[in-house]
Amino acid sequence: MTSPTPFRLNVPDDVLADLRARLARTRFPDQAPGEPWAFGTDVGYLRELVDYWATRFDWRAEEARLNAYPQYKVPVDGIDLHYLHVPGKGPDPYPLLLSHGWPGSVFEFLKIIPMLTDPASFGGDPADAFTVVAPSLPGYGLSFAPGQERFGLERIADCFASLMTDVLGYRRFAAQGGDWGAFVTSRLGHAHADKLLGIHINLLAVRRDPKVLEDPSPEVRRFVDELNLFLKEETGYQWIQGTKPQTLSFALTDSPAGLAAWIVEKFRSWSDCGGNVESVFTKDELLGNITFYWVTGAIGSSFWPYYARMHGPWPIPEGGVGVPVGYCESPREILRPPRAVAERMYTDIRRWTVMPKGGHFAAMEQPGNLAREIREFFRPLRSN
Numbered sequence: 510m511t512s513p514t515p516f517r518l519n520v521p522d523d524v525l526a527d528l529r530a531r532l533a534r535t536r537f538p539d540q541a542p543g544e545p546w547a548f549g550t551d552v553g554y555l556r557e558l559v560d561y562w563a564t565r566f567d568w569r570a571e572e573a574r575l576n577a578y579p580q581y582k583v584p585v586d587g588i589d590l591h592y593l594h595v596p597g598k599g600p601d602p603y604p605l606l607l608s609h610g611w612p613g614s615v616f617e618f619l620k621i622i623p624m625l626t627d628p629a630s631f632g633g634d635p636a637d638a639f640t641v642v643a644p645s646l647p648g649y650g651l652s653f654a655p656g657q658e659r660f661g662l663e664r665i666a667d668c669f670a671s672l673m674t675d676v677l678g679y680r681r682f683a684a685q686g687g688d689w690g691a692f693v694t695s696r697l698g699h700a701h702a703d704k705l706l707g708i709h710i711n712l713l714a715v716r717r718d719p720k721v722l723e724d725p726s727p728e729v730r731r732f733v734d735e736l737n738l739f740l741k742e743e744t745g746y747q748w749i750q751g752t753k754p755q756t757l758s759f760a761l762t763d764s765p766a767g768l769a770a771w772i773v774e775k776f777r778s779w780s781d782c783g784g785n786v787e788s789v790f791t792k793d794e795l796l797g798n799i800t801f802y803w804v805t806g807a808i809g810s811s812f813w814p815y816y817a818r819m820h821g822p823w824p825i826p827e828g829g830v831g832v833p834v835g836y837c838e839s840p841r842e843i844l845r846p847p848r849a850v851a852e853r854m855y856t857d858i859r860r861w862t863v864m865p866k867g868g869h870f871a872a873m874e875q876p877g878n879l880a881r882e883i884r885e886f887f888r889p890l891r892s893n
Contacts, residue, residue, distance in 0.1 A: 512583070514583065515580070516581055518572055518576060518580070524804055532563035535764075535765075537555070538552060546777065549770070550771075554773075561796070562792075562800075566792070566800075567793070568800055570793070571616070571793065571801075575619065579593065579596075582651070588647055590644055590672060591615075591651035593642070594640075595626050596626065596640050597627070597641070599629070599638025601891075602638040603639050603706070603887065604681075604682040605625060605685060605883075606642050606644075606684040607643040608643075608690030608691075609643075609687070610691070611811055612811070614645065614649060614802070620872070620876040621872045624880035628880075631877070633881075634884075637887075637888055639883075644669060646660075647660040647668055648660060650805050653807040659816075660817075661818070662824045663696060663700070666693050666701065666824075669693065670697060670704055674704055683705070683707060683887050686708075686711075688712055691713070692825075695710060695854070696825055698834070699825050699826070699829040699830050706832075706887065706890050706891070707835065707859070709834070709835040709860075709882070709887070710836055710837075711879065712869070713836065713844075714825055715850055716823050728847040729850065732844070732846050739843060747819075751815035751818065754816050758808060762806060768799060772798070773795055776795060780869060780874055781841035781866050781867050781868040789873075794873065827853050827854060828853065830855045831856050833890055834855045835858075836855075837879060838861070839875070840864065840865075840868075841868035862882055865878070
């Protein structure tokens with residue numbers, strides 16, 4: 510297998526100039542009657558964000574945050590896979606694979622990585638240090654090139670297993686993820702259990718199953734009510750991304766304002782922000798992630814896991830994850846299945862923690878709390 514090539518991101522100046530010119534020419538829609546955000550992204554907020562993006566946002570500063578970590582590219586399964594590989598600082602750092610989701614990217618991990626690789630600098634035990642490997646999912650960010658083959662979740666998991674074992678030479682590794690990254694991590698725990706020390710997730714990859722109605726407990730009723738509301742009000746993006754991804758990709762590849770509207774609405778809806786997205790994320794954090802989608806041209810290909818999921822079998826069979834599992838439930842996560850439902854999929858749940866605050870983007874919203882949970886879950890497993 511080909512050796513990894515060191516990589517640093519340096520977006521050409523003309524790409525950034527084109528972005529600013531497009532932002533300056535944005536044609537905004539009118540604001541629909543009713544409360545702001547009631548029907549999607551608020552026009553007033555997006556005007557403010559676009560103005561900041563065009564006139565004050567410093568992409569080079571965000572680019573430098575990414576380039577502060579060692580990055581590589583390597584051919585795996587027919588694509589050039591991009592990943593961060595950050596050595597741990599401790600007596601015996603354990604390899605940890607971090608997997609992001611949509612509409613996130615490796616930018617989600619920039620705050621949590623040092624907490625995992627150098628816990629002593631954050632008041633932790635150096636014996637808990639990890640060496641972190643954080644790839645861009647195939648079709649996302651710098652793991653995308655125009656015309657490349659699209660991957661579903663199963664193939665992404667196989668690709669990541671190959672990266673960790675065949676490319677990097679780790680016989681066994683730990684894995685953590687949220688959103689699609691939680692699905693990829695769970696698939697790894699099913700299909701590559703022999704390579705996994707265990708998995709930690711902050712979203713449970715459980716499917717809609719009539720069997721959950723067999724248990725009329727208040728906890729299950731609460732979950733069913735949350736699920737029904739989510740299916741009714743919050744899944745429009747899934748249907749368009751999962752059925753006609755090419756059509757949507759024209760608009761979001763051509764309009765940076767449209768791209769921002771599509772992504773920032775999810776960061777507001779899915780985070781523990783009380784309706785004010787900037788109470789959790791700064792404009793620079795939001796735009797660092799959005800600009801990463803823009804400069805890589807990867808928004809259309811990032812939809813592919815939705816299409817593959819809607820047109821294929823469920824990626825993890827019931828009872829299919831038998832490796833040790835740790836789970837963090839954030840109060841503002843989009844869905845919070847009860848343990849009785851989760852145990853249909855995950856048969857060896859070792860740690861189940863209800864977090865005091867946070868939402869879907871745990872590594873960005875509550876990096877300290879999430880890092881502590883990851884360390885504490887894997888600590889007793891390291892001697893295995």
